[in-house]
Amino acid sequence: MKLNEKAVIYVPDGTPSEKAIGRITHLAISAHQDDIEFMAYAPISECFGKSDLWFGGVVTTDGAGSPRNGLYADYTDEDMKKIRITEQKKAACVGEYGVQILLGHPSAQVKDPKDDEIVGEFVRILRAAKPKYVYTHNLADKHDTHVATALKVIAALRQLSADERPEKVFGCEVWRDLDWVNDDEKIYLDCGAHPNFSRCLSAVFDSQIVGGKRYDLAAEGRRSANATFSASHACDTYSALNYAMDLTPLMDKDTDISEYVAAFIRRFEGDVRDRIGRFSEKK
Numbered sequence: 107m108k109l110n111e112k113a114v115i116y117v118p119d120g121t122p123s124e125k126a127i128g129r130i131t132h133l134a135i136s137a138h139q140d141d142i143e144f145m146a147y148a149p150i151s152e153c154f155g156k157s158d159l160w161f162g163g164v165v166t167t168d169g170a171g172s173p174r175n176g177l178y179a180d181y182t183d184e185d186m187k188k189i190r191i192t193e194q195k196k197a198a199c200v201g202e203y204g205v206q207i208l209l210g211h212p213s214a215q216v217k218d219p220k221d222d223e224i225v226g227e228f229v230r231i232l233r234a235a236k237p238k239y240v241y242t243h244n245l246a247d248k249h250d251t252h253v254a255t256a257l258k259v260i261a262a263l264r265q266l267s268a269d270e271r272p273e274k275v276f277g278c279e280v281w282r283d284l285d286w287v288n289d290d291e292k293i294y295l296d297c298g299a300h301p302n303f304s305r306c307l308s309a310v311f312d313s314q315i316v317g318g319k320r321y322d323l324a325a326e327g328r329r330s331a332n333a334t335f336s337a338s339h340a341c342d343t344y345s346a347l348n349y350a351m352d353l354t355p356l357m358d359k360d361t362d363i364s365e366y367v368a369a370f371i372r373r374f375e376g377d378v379r380d381r382i383g384r385f386s387e388k389k
Contacts, residue, residue: 112168113208121204123205130161131238137254138166139194140311141252145241145279146241147304149239150203154303162235167210170184170186176318181313191208216251219257224258225258225261236270240272243256245277245363256353260363275357277352288377292351329346
């Protein structure tokens with residue numbers, strides 16, 4: 107599997123990389139270091155400690171633009187790249203990932219719609235892993251690099267033959283919640299297993315937390331809020347929950363991507379209008 111010269115393939119248990127990639131059943135492809143742990147904890151915990159299920163992570167960017175403060179205030183971009191690789195490896199070790207791949211591309215390249223190098227790498231990774239499930243960013247996310255990454259993932263999936271494609275593709279929450287998606291269309295990702303383990307995964311990204319972004323607390327708070335507010339007339343079914351958008355239909359080249367996502371928004375608008383209409387005074 108040919109990747110760029112900056113790419114890092116890390117296998118926590120020391121299995122040869124080809125075999126390690128080939129065993130992956132759940133694959134998350136993110137823009138940045140730590141995105142995986144915040145958006146795809148459900149599959150990480152589902153695979154944890156299993157011999158027949160393996161989680162794999164792919165981080166697309168190099169982490170150079172990370173905010174920094176405290177201990178990391180004087181770190182250069184090159185310093186931050188090294189730190190972010192180390193932190194992501196720590197997470198992969200704690201989470202017992204089957205493999206962790208860091209591609210090391212600058213964000214500008216990810217956001218370039220003409221760039222096909224990253225798409226080509228995604229294709230090769232997907233073909234080598236043949237995962238059953240793929241997790242990436244949702245297309246209503248407000249972070250440009252997240253959306254650009256998801257679009258490249260979709261472009262790669264569209265290059266696969268039918269028998270090479272995963273069963274399901276999920277677009278997950280990071281920089282925009284998906285609580286607005288109508289309940290019958292939400293994908294519920296149960297994040298309640300091993301809460302202590304969940305905190306450990308978030309905590310290894312010290313450069314971000316000390317750097318002024320309490321992603322660890324925010325991610326845990328979102329999961330708790332989703333679990334409680336997921337149903338208004340029932341006791342809590344989940345203790346922690348992430349939402350995802352079903353992106354599976356977008357593997358079809360004939361499906362318009364922006365129209366597909368806009369339709370979720372229109373259905374949400376329709377639900378709001380209908381509820382207001384049912385309880386408004388008729389004139």
